[in-house]
Amino acid sequence: MAGELPLIATTVVGSYPQPEWLVDRDALLAGGVPRVGMPGLWRVPPAWLERAQDDAVRLAARDMERAGIDVVSDGEARRESYFNWLAPALTGIDLERPGLGVSRTGKPTPVPRVVGPIGRVRPVLASQVAFLKAQTERPIKITVPGPFTLTSLAQNEHYADAPSLAMAFAAVVNDELREARAAGADFVQLDEPYLQAWPDRAREYGIAAIDRALDGIAAPTVVHLCFGYAHTVRDKPSGYSFLPELERSRATHVSIEAAQPRLDCAVLRALPSKTIVLGALDLGDAGVETADVVADRIRRALAHVGAERLIAAPDCGMKYLPRARAFAKLEALVAGARRVRAELTREVG
């Protein structure tokens, strides 16, 4: 599928702003990223919520198509957060009495409490993927929280240690990904922001857990890491504490935040076998980048990565942006990528 994409193709990381008629945006913006259920977020009564989410997925996909994005997602319109949708579909988690974890910013946060063996009660992604597939003729991507991040944000009261819990999460994530692929997902992505937040633990068992989650999953497979949503994390380092290690993973693509932290792209040389999904939109910038700015960011990466291994994307999920700004930024992303593509094809021609 990746072979059918243009040079310097474009995609989203995953989420897109949910409409105000679907979620309480004020509540969304006021709170942190929910790690346990937050049903009060939805504005549509439960009886009609799935239908409304279907319509929100249609809107998100259509916006991405209008902006010219090559690989579209469902905007994660059905999710309260990138993280908290999986736990209700699993055994071994006490949903009634959450545990307490520590976020990457050091704040205590309610998290899933693991009280028994992790298994699946029901599949989640397959039907969602099938729905999205029916909405667009473009390649589609689906995202899942990765096993390392799931483990980092859980209170473990059952497994002997964190690596054991991570492998248990990896097994159910793998089941979800297999079904997502069978349902038509062209790209599957593990969201692993906590690789960067807890690099020592990530070195201990992060790659093994990722590899278990991606076991048997045909390419392209993406691992996304970042410094956290621009909405919640403003001061970001200019380099990753965990990145070259991903070269050893099964993932074929590594998706990184690069624009807001002004990443020194030389670090991408440490990932010679991976396709880089480059963050080229600064989501902390309330302005909309010009195509020139986006093109410059792409060119900086091209100094270290071959064009055939580069895809342009926002830095992270766009969930917290106003929709008009998110759309305008995606248009800029597409325009910037096209500009660089034109330069490259002229050179080749």
Add this chain to the structure above:
Amino acid sequence: MSADSERLVRDFCATWRKKNLDAIMAFLSDECVHHNMPIKPLVGKTAVREFVADFISRWDTIEFEIQHLASGGDVVMTERIDRFARAGKSFELPVAGVFEIAHGRIVAWRDYWDLETWKARVVG
């Protein structure tokens, strides 16, 4: 199909300006479902007709301005500003409308809007 469906929805929205009940209902199938998402859905043309008749009787002018329209297959999505006026006062409501089309008629029509905005602008 999409172009025909888009035209149908544009014509439907434009027809509201006339406040002609039969003209509006001519776009809807006998089994149509209309759902103003904060409240219960109306099922069947008779129920929808009662709603439309009541609605157009309450307002001096009605206008559905389509700001953006997109479609895929038999589904047409509109982002609109719906305007209503009576007794010299006018109101605006942002609405996202989703229409499902079959055999040249609207079979499902879902309007999403914020009940609090409606209350503040119209009821309040």
